[in-house]
Amino acid sequence: MTRLPLLALLLAAPLALTACGGDTPAPVESAADAPEPLGTAPAPTDAPAEPQMVDGVQVVEVVAGPMGFQPREITIQAGVPARLVVTRTVEDDCSSQISIPTYGVPATDLPLNEPVSFDLQTDEPSEIEFVCGMDMQRGTIVVAS
């Protein structure tokens, strides 16, 4: 995997911060009473992320929280099964739904603190975009060769 695209995504990430009324960033609430997600939830950061390998599947964990989707960019490997797992952690209309236009997945409810999974296609290099129900907060999964 190359590092340059990751760097480019890192530089681009802050540009996406403004949409969707997330103007009162609050600390991420404790997930102590949440169902245990696969592995460890990603920290709320704009840094591009890499998936966790779980039983041969690239698991991309995304939190829909006070700052929108975190992480906002994830790079995965083409040709390896992959799954997007999204967990909403805030009471916020903006993040209460997700859709994946790349796959034609319509707006799908994100129950509070309940991970919702989507299988990803990784046959060939591509970019998979996911957005909030209002098409304001966005994230991208880069399928790299």
Ligand SMILES: [Cu+2]
């Ligand atoms: Cu929104």
